Amino acid sequence: MVMVANTAAAAVSMSPPPTAPNTTVILGEPASAVLAWRVRWCKTGAAVRLAGKVALITGTAGGIGRAAALRFAGEGARVVAVDIVEANHETVEVIRAAGGTATAVHADVSDDAEIAAAVHTAESAYGRLDIAFNNAGIMLADDSDAVATSTETIDKTLDVNLKGVLYGCRHQIPALRRAGGGSIINTASFVASVGAATPQIAYTASKGAVLSLTRELAVIHARENIRVNALSPGPLRTELLMSYLDTDEKRRRRLVHVPMGRFGEAAEMASAALFLASDDASYMTGANLQVDGGLTAAYVTPE
Ligand SMILES: NC(=O)c1ccc[n+]([C@@H]2O[C@H](COP(=O)([O-])OP(=O)(O)OC[C@H]3O[C@@H](n4cnc5c(N)ncnc54)[C@H](O)[C@@H]3O)[C@@H](O)[C@H]2O)c1
Secondary structure (H helix, E strand, O other): OOOOOOOHHHHHHOOOOOOHHHHHHHHOOOHHHHHHHHHHHHHOOOOOOOOOOEEEEEOOOOHHHHHHHHHHHHOOOEEEEEEOOOOHHHHHHHHHHOOOEEEEEEOOOOOHHHHHHHHHHHHHHHOOOOEEEEOOOOOOOOOOOOOOOOHHHHHHHHHHHHHHHHHHHHHHHHHHHHOOOEEEEEEOOHHHOOOOOOOOHHHHHHHHHHHHHHHHHHHHHHHHOEEEEEEEEOOEOOHHHHOOOOOHHHHHHHHOOOOOOOOEOHHHHHHHHHHHHOHHHOOOOOOEEEEOOOHHHOOOOOO
16 A cells, blocks of 8 residues: 655545545445545555455445445455346446456356355455455245245245355355455344244245354354354345335335334445454454344334
8 A cells, every 4th residue: 555645635635534424425326436535545545444455245236235345445445246247347347447446256146166266266366355245135026924935935045145155154264264364244134133924934034044154153263363243234225125115105114113214225234344344343253233223123113
């Protein structure tokens, strides 16, 4: 990292970096402007939270994964962005256009060989892996209760949401060991902690399993300087949930349960993931960070 001193450029860039407003701007998607600011900040040599780190993130074409890729890159990380859809390249283009460093990898997280290749890409392109954010997930339309949900939906959901995380950890842990340690963040959900009378049973089972395996891996690897934590988002204004809550009535019904009275934003999850990825969370492992507008704390809501 280059230190800049006693120049006009340095004088401008040494103003404090944006903090809270950063989140708001990212939501409106002049994300590249924020990212460019953060990358410039990084290049001054001022403190950034992921300087020198290599981060692999899954599900980066949209939602939480995309927001995390932009945020981590803005904090100085070199990002390996993994997804199964072409739109993933756009995430990487935004990062590069802002002066950040990222590589797109086309991989299906439910395919062990493909996620192994993605980890290999991180090490071959950037020499190491420090952070893995296993975030890709699906929620299928006919996911319902135990009686009605098809076997195909159960298998597909567990393949992506559960095995996708487990295969990821299988290949990431040896890479983190080679780097001398690191941080894994697995995306679970509030449904891993509380039940609903309008179930998506395969999805819920998959997220409960993510939480359990995260705890266990945290304990197994705690003395290897490898931290493993879960991020449990509340209901978010992303494609995954909004395609399901596709009427005002359905959205209103869901918000009854959220004390803050609004859906969360992908950028707010990216901020939480950044905390878990960074040294700010150095004494945290095996935790379930619930970022849910108060949902899992609520007995009744304010109204
Ligand atoms: N949206 C919510 O309300 C909510 C709440 C709790 C937890 N979550 C979890 O957060 C994570 C991200 O959700 P989101 O809201 O950003 O969803 P999203 O649908 O906006 O993004 C998910 C991304 O994952 C990718 N993906 C799907 N299957 C994949 C596969 N097999 N291999 C690689 N990539 C794949 C998709 O292409 C997409 O880019 C998921 O694990 C989801 O279960 C979401």
